[in-house]
Amino acid sequence: VVAKHDAKVYGLAPAGSPPMSVPHIDKRILDGIPAIMFGPFATFSSKFLKNGSWTDLVRSITPNNLWPMTKVGINNLDLVRYLISQLRMSESGQFKELQNYYPEANRDDWKLWTAGQRVQTIKDIEGKGGTLQFGTELVTGAEGSIAALLGASPGASTAPSIMLTLLERVFPDQVASEAWQAKLKSMIPSYGKALTDNPQLLYDVRAMSRELLELSEPDLTTTPVPKSEPEISDS
Numbered sequence: 001v002v003a004k005h006d007a008k009v010y011g012l013a014p015a016g017s018p019p020m021s022v023p024h025i026d027k028r029i030l031d032g033i034p035a036i037m038f039g040p041f042a043t044f045s046s047k048f049l050k051n052g053s054w055t056d057l058v059r060s061i062t063p064n065n066l067w068p069m070t071k072v073g074i075n076n077l078d079l080v081r082y083l084i085s086q087l088r089m090s091e092s093g094q095f096k097e098l099q100n101y102y103p104e105a106n107r108d109d110w111k112l113w114t115a116g117q118r119v120q121t122i123k124d125i126e127g128k129g130g131t132l133q134f135g136t137e138l139v140t141g142a143e144g145s146i147a148a149l150l151g152a153s154p155g156a157s158t159a160p161s162i163m164l165t166l167l168e169r170v171f172p173d174q175v176a177s178e179a180w181q182a183k184l185k186s187m188i189p190s191y192g193k194a195l196t197d198n199p200q201l202l203y204d205v206r207a208m209s210r211e212l213l214e215l216s217e218p219d220l221t222t223t224p225v226p227k228s229e230p231e232i233s234d235s
Contacts (some may be wrong), residue, residue: 069122
């Protein structure tokens with residue numbers, strides 16, 4: 001099973017489901033062992049960290065954030081119902097969800113694994129009240145001496161953009177200098193340019209990425225996948 005899946009492949013979320021619920025099969029390497037994961041499924045804990053306190057959630061509630069949190073629940077009843085249904089789902093029900101996505105899945109090949117936990121960010125926006133933030137937000141001090149990243153943990157697709165935004169906010173004068181501009185453009189040839197307006201630059205950037213990552217040229221032909229026994233698979 002693991003040998004047949006070498007990518008992160010998304011499916012379609014059920015009607016009315018939130019963005020973070022889109023099911024996907026994901027190839028990962030855990031302690032040197034390849035594994036296939038499927039999810040996500042909702043969980044609940046009053047801890048904010050793996051080794052945190054059971055009172056973390058209660059102690060985070062203040063007079064200032066109680067109403068924004070309440071309003072988020074009122075304005076997202078579909079999400080609340082979805083999360084409750086997820087929490088009530090049995091292990092067999094979760095496996096049926098996998099079979100809806102991957103009908104050939106064998107129950108003996110999979111096991112339930114708690115992969116992590118998301119602490120959802122709620123932002124109090126003037127005129128709107130409490131609003132769920134599904135992405136990542138970069139917060140910096142006015143003088144640029146402190147910065148924090150809130151929300152979803154950044155993956156490879158967003159981390160470079162977030163770091164460039166951090167540099168531009170915290171070190172605006174240095175970023176505008178010739179030395180920094182030259183260095184940034186030597187590391188990122190597309191820096192400051194729109195790839196959608198420059199097909200040749202897009203091709204050059206992809207070619208450079210393939211060379212640095214030691215990837216082969218993309219094969220657009222369809223080749224059969226060799227049959228093999230599953231090594232390990234987790235959900």
